[in-house]
Amino acid sequence: MIQTEELTKIYQMGESEVRALNGASFTIDKGEMVAIMGPSGSGKSTLMSIIGCLDVPSSGSYVLDGVSVENMNEKKLAEIRGRKIGFVFQQFNLLARTSALENVMLPLTYAGYSGKERQDRAMKALDRVGLSQRTHHAPNELSGGQQQRVAIARALVNEPAIILADEPTGALDSKTGVEIMELFQGLHKENGQTVIIVTHDSYVARHTHRIIKLSDGKIVSDELNRNPIKAGMPRTEE
Numbered sequence: 001m002i003q004t005e006e007l008t009k010i011y012q013m014g015e016s017e018v019r020a021l022n023g024a025s026f027t028i029d030k031g032e033m034v035a036i037m038g039p040s041g042s043g044k045s046t047l048m049s050i051i052g053c054l055d056v057p058s059s060g061s062y063v064l065d066g067v068s069v070e071n072m073n074e075k076k077l078a079e080i081r082g083r084k085i086g087f088v089f090q091q092f093n094l095l096a097r098t099s100a101l102e103n104v105m106l107p108l109t110y111a112g113y114s115g116k117e118r119q120d121r122a123m124k125a126l127d128r129v130g131l132s133q134r135t136h137h138a139p140n141e142l143s144g145g146q147q148q149r150v151a152i153a154r155a156l157v158n159e160p161a162i163i164l165a166d167e168p169t170g171a172l173d174s175k176t177g178v179e180i181m182e183l184f185q186g187l188h189k190e191n192g193q194t195v196i197i198v199t200h201d202s203y204v205a206r207h208t209h210r211i212i213k214l215s216d217g218k219i220v221s222d223e224l225n226r227n228p229i230k231a232g233m234p235r236t237e238e
């Protein structure tokens with residue numbers, strides 16, 4: 001469970017300061033699927049990097065599964081990230097000239113598994129995202145949607161309780177974006193993982209159960225979406 005209170009993040013830019021987060025408080029329960037929306041510059045990525053223990057807030061508290069993480073050092077944060085969190089980014093962030101299988105095996109390198117175990121787990125994750133036929137292809141031999149599937153397999157391979165995706169459909173055409181959202185929905189349903197997705201596309205957001213909106217580093221709305229869009233529904237605008 002994610003509990004934050006009055007999170008702020010201030011970036012010092014020479015003489016001036018940028019308040020990327022300005023008192024954000026919310027709770028996300030284990031197993032929720034949530035969208036975070038807001039215009040460019042509203043603090044979405046900053047919030048994700050704090051939730052994902054990539055960075056700490058300037059002030060405020062963040063309790064993750066009962067543990068205060070807001071003042072942890074980099075070593076402890078890295079340990080929590082490795083154990084609990086899988087990340088997916090807009091630009092996939094895959095290693096070039098490296099096969100899908102090796103990209104997905106990478107997070108297991110330091111986990112003490114044998115080569116065979118690493119390979120088996122990576123194969124299973126690639127199978128889950130529908131790419132078992134593409135394991136030896138490098139990123140430049142895959143479509144954008146397939147590259148994002150590899151990135152999702154990489155995020156899943158450690159079986160994290162939380163998946164954080166920052167604009168995962170932002171570099172994809174809308175049909176492929178919807179397929180990626182359906183993949184997240186399937187993972188959420190099967191594994192009960194907490195899934196948090198940043199998007200500025202309200203159609204993407206409406207695939208989740210709850211939509212939190214940010215503006216100028218503050219939460220300006222937080223609403224349940226009782227009828228998330230599901231596979232096969234005709235596309236309608238809000």
Ligand SMILES: Nc1ncnc2c1ncn2[C@@H]1O[C@H](COP(=O)(O)OP(=O)(O)O)[C@@H](O)[C@H]1O
Binds near residue numbers: 011012038043045
């Ligand atoms: N590392 C940084 N250094 C200075 N300013 C930053 C940094 N990261 C983000 N910002 C600023 O903080 C604000 C929020 O950024 P960000 O969290 O990336 O917003 P979003 O993801 O919603 O576009 C923006 O004004 C941005 O320019």
Ligand SMILES: [Mg+2]
Binds near residue numbers: 044045046
């Ligand atoms: Mg961003």
